[in-house]
Amino acid sequence: MPPEMNSAKSDQSVLARDEAGSRAGQLRAEINLANRLYYVENAPELDDAEWDAKMRELLALEQTYPELKTPDSPTQRVGAPPSPGFDEVVHRVPMLSLGNVFDEEGLSAWYQRALDYLELESTPMVCELKIDGLALAITYRDGVMERAATRGDGERGEDVTANVRTIRSVPLALENDPPPVIELRGEVFFPNSKFAALNAEREKAGLPAYVNPRNSASGSLRQLDSGETAKRPLDMFFYALGYIEGARQPSTHWELLQAVRNWGGRVNPWTRRANSIEEVMAAISDAGEVRESLDYGIDGVVIKIDSLALQSRLGYVGRDPRWAIAYKFPAERVETTLKAIHVNVGRTGALTPWAELDPVMVGGVKIGRATLHNRDEIVRKDFREGDRVIVQRAGDVIPQVVGLSPNNKRSADSISFVFPGRCPSCGTETVQTGDEAVTRCVNGTCPAQFERLLEHFASRGAMDIEGLGERVAQDLPRLGFVKSIADIYRLAERRGDLLELEKMGETRVKNLLNAIENSRSQPLSRLLYALGISRIGSESAEWLSRRFRGLAALKVATEDELLAIDGIGSVVATTLVDYFAVEQNQRLIDDLIALGVNPIDDTPEPSADHPANGMTFVVTGRLETMSRSEAQSRIKALGGKATGTVTGKTDYLVAGAEAGSKLEKAVRLNVRVINEEEFIAFMDRGIVPSAPGS
Numbered sequence: 001m002p003p004e005m006n007s008a009k010s011d012q013s014v015l016a017r018d019e020a021g022s023r024a025g026q027l028r029a030e031i032n033l034a035n036r037l038y039y040v041e042n043a044p045e046l047d048d049a050e051w052d053a054k055m056r057e058l059l060a061l062e063q064t065y066p067e068l069k070t071p072d073s074p075t076q077r078v079g080a081p082p083s084p085g086f087d088e089v090v091h092r093v094p095m096l097s098l099g100n101v102f103d104e105e106g107l108s109a110w111y112q113r114a115l116d117y118l119e120l121e122s123t124p125m126v127c128e129l130k131i132d133g134l135a136l137a138i139t140y141r142d143g144v145m146e147r148a149a150t151r152g153d154g155e156r157g158e159d160v161t162a163n164v165r166t167i168r169s170v171p172l173a174l175e176n177d178p179p180p181v182i183e184l185r186g187e188v189f190f191p192n193s194k195f196a197a198l199n200a201e202r203e204k205a206g207l208p209a210y211v212n213p214r215n216s217a218s219g220s221l222r223q224l225d226s227g228e229t230a231k232r233p234l235d236m237f238f239y240a241l242g243y244i245e246g247a248r249q250p251s252t253h254w255e256l257l258q259a260v261r262n263w264g265g266r267v268n269p270w271t272r273r274a275n276s277i278e279e280v281m282a283a284i285s286d287a288g289e290v291r292e293s294l295d296y297g298i299d300g301v302v303i304k305i306d307s308l309a310l311q312s313r314l315g316y317v318g319r320d321p322r323w324a325i326a327y328k329f330p331a332e333r334v335e336t337t338l339k340a341i342h343v344n345v346g347r348t349g350a351l352t353p354w355a356e357l358d359p360v361m362v363g364g365v366k367i368g369r370a371t372l373h374n375r376d377e378i379v380r381k382d383f384r385e386g387d388r389v390i391v392q393r394a395g396d397v398i399p400q401v402v403g404l405s406p407n408n409k410r411s412a413d414s415i416s417f418v419f420p421g422r423c424p425s426c427g428t429e430t431v432q433t434g435d436e437a438v439t440r441c442v443n444g445t446c447p448a449q450f451e452r453l454l455e456h457f458a459s460r461g462a463m464d465i466e467g468l469g470e471r472v473a474q475d476l477p478r479l480g481f482v483k484s485i486a487d488i489y490r491l492a493e494r495r496g497d498l499l500e501l502e503k504m505g506e507t508r509v510k511n512l513l514n515a516i517e518n519s520r521s522q523p524l525s526r527l528l529y530a531l532g533i534s535r536i537g538s539e540s541a542e543w544l545s546r547r548f549r550g551l552a553a554l555k556v557a558t559e560d561e562l563l564a565i566d567g568i569g570s571v572v573a574t575t576l577v578d579y580f581a582v583e584q585n586q587r588l589i590d591d592l593i594a595l596g597v598n599p600i601d602d603t604p605e606p607s608a609d610h611p612a613n614g615m616t617f618v619v620t621g622r623l624e625t626m627s628r629s630e631a632q633s634r635i636k637a638l639g640g641k642a643t644g645t646v647t648g649k650t651d652y653l654v655a656g657a658e659a660g661s662k663l664e665k666a667v668r669l670n671v672r673v674i675n676e677e678e679f680i681a682f683m684d685r686g687i688v689p690s691a692p693g694s
């Protein structure tokens with residue numbers, strides 16, 4: 001027994017080290033079980049006093065023998081010491097988003113696309129509530145929670161383990177023989193019933209109120225002091241598998257959900273299986289009915305293909321899985337008064353009118369501004385200041401004014417809105433070209449456009465420079481500190497000037513400069529997207545990055561080179577060539593390179609030396625292990641061409657069962673015919689099928 005113990009407590013109350021260890025283990029198990037029954041299964045077995053007593057005993061033991069404090073101890077839920085920030089977590093498997101549909105037609109189309117891809121007549125699905133919270137990925141190693149990470153941008157999130165430990169319904173340790181390593185994903189949310197109370201408290205403390213439960217979940221989870229998170233009643237449901245190691249993967253999603261329940265994880269009790277779109281629609285209508293009775297927000301139903309093997313065959317298109325879809329509930333609509341119409345100048349010079357509203361609650365959020373789309377929309381609907389209007393908001397979509405209220409009554413002095421003929425920022429005459437609905441300011445040096453561009457450049461999906469938000473993006477150019485994007489990387493030399501900015505103290509300046517410095521290592525695709533070139537989204541930026549590898553090569557790309565990229569059409573190609581033809585833009589690129597902001601994309605080209613690269617294939621007949629679409633995707637991924645017609649230029653015909661006229665034609669034209677087995681060896685291992693007879 002450590003000597004200091006004798007003085008601290010009476011001999012009887014202090015257990016020997018060994019005994020203490022086993023008693024602590026027992027208490028941990030009892031408390032964790034009690035917590036699970038209480039928080040996960042809603043069937044408490046211990047009363048509060050018993051629970052408190054066990055907890056106090058365990059705390060005392062751990063205080064005496066700190067080495068007994070295991071990461072899965074329930075005492076760890078009270079919160080770890082404040083952290084200076086969150087570590088970055090790179091997700092092993094990206095956390096992607098979901099495509100949306102809004103009606104039965106969209107839903108059927110999604111299902112049919114999946115069936116076509118798989119060449120199936122039907123396949124079972126699972127329907128779940130789409131919880132309006134925050135996605136989390138939690139890794140358990142040997143059953144114990146090792147790490148919890150937010151979704152972040154999907155590739156990289158934040159390590160919020162200390163905070164997640166404080167969420168009572170999240171098991172610190174899984175039970176019943178969990179896999180050696182498993183990452184489970186789910187949604188954290190803030191119960192509606194506790195939301196008003198939290199805001200009341202915040203107001204009392206002089207803190208800004210959260211706009212909705214979702215934001216309060218996010219705010220609570222991102223507290224630097226996990227003791228603070230521990231005070232928030234966060235809750236969580238698991239709904240997906242990130243990855244699994246050392247154990248068999250369940251064969252269906254349904255089976256996974258049962259397994260998670262068995263390990264002690266909370267799974268939403270409203271979960272339905274469906275075998276047809278009719279059954280899915282019935283489930284959706286049921287979900288719409290239970291919605292009102294839930295203590296958390298849902299904004300739709302998520303429909304998933306049940307078989308995990310089929311899920312992995314289906315894979316992803318862009319950022320959305322083919323194997324799941326979100327059916328969104330209709331947007332909520334509310335009536336209010338349109339107080340004033342303002343016009344904003346966007347990054348590309350587009351003038352967008354927006355409505356200042358009498359604030360109203362729409363779908364749990366207070367709305368004071370909404371978009372009015374464009375000039376034509378205002379003319380068509382004749383929106384006027386002072387009108388009663390209908391406002392709607394769907395999920396994360398920007399709130400919009402959809403029309404005049406049937407109750408709208410105008411006073412005699414009401415007048416139609418006159419759209420400004422000049423840019424509200426720089427005064428340049430605006431233009432509206434051809435059939436484009438947008439009115440633009442075409443002044444390339446318009447200050448408002450540049451401010452928006454700065455904001456976009458620094459935004460999370462772009463260069464991710466925290467601290468360069470709306471206000472700083474206005475101040476920097478107005479004070480002349482930043483005249484071009486490249487100047488951002490010259491700010492380090494103007495530390496003194498930055499301190500002059502409003503609300504910028506030492507710490508903020510330091511953080512901003514650090515964030516700028518860190519942004520230098522963003523990949524090329526991010527930088528390309530960040531430049532805000534019209535029509536270049538994050539996906540096309542990735543294709544460009546892969547093809548050109550660096551700014552220098554992209555700057556001189558020709559239209560033909562651009563058109564040769566799968567996914568880049570003539571409009572985008574022209575836009576890019578035009579962009580790089582502008583002298584200012586050329587100078588910007590040169591400046592960035594000179595300042596060392598010149599990321600190089602060195603991801604290896606998977607298909608460059610694969611023998612299928614550059615070859616032309618036709619796939620016909622029924623394959624055993626994959627569908628024709630999958631075979632075609634694989635050919636394209638390796639740099640080959642997959643076409644529908646056999647010609648003299650076809651290198652290989654991949655013939656499955658019941659191949660018909662294409663096979664005949666291939667034989668006639670002397671095109672090499674290979675079977676599925678040869679095709680797979682070719683694709684997987686690069687084994688070129690030998691010539692017939694050799």
Ligand code: IVH
Nearest residue numbers: 096097098128129130131135187239302321
């Ligand atoms: S599955 C690859 N299931 O919705 C997609 N997501 O809009 C994996 N969400 O990021 C997500 N409830 O945060 C799934 N039952 C549910 C969900 C759900 C809410 C969220 C999740 C996701 C977002 C996509």
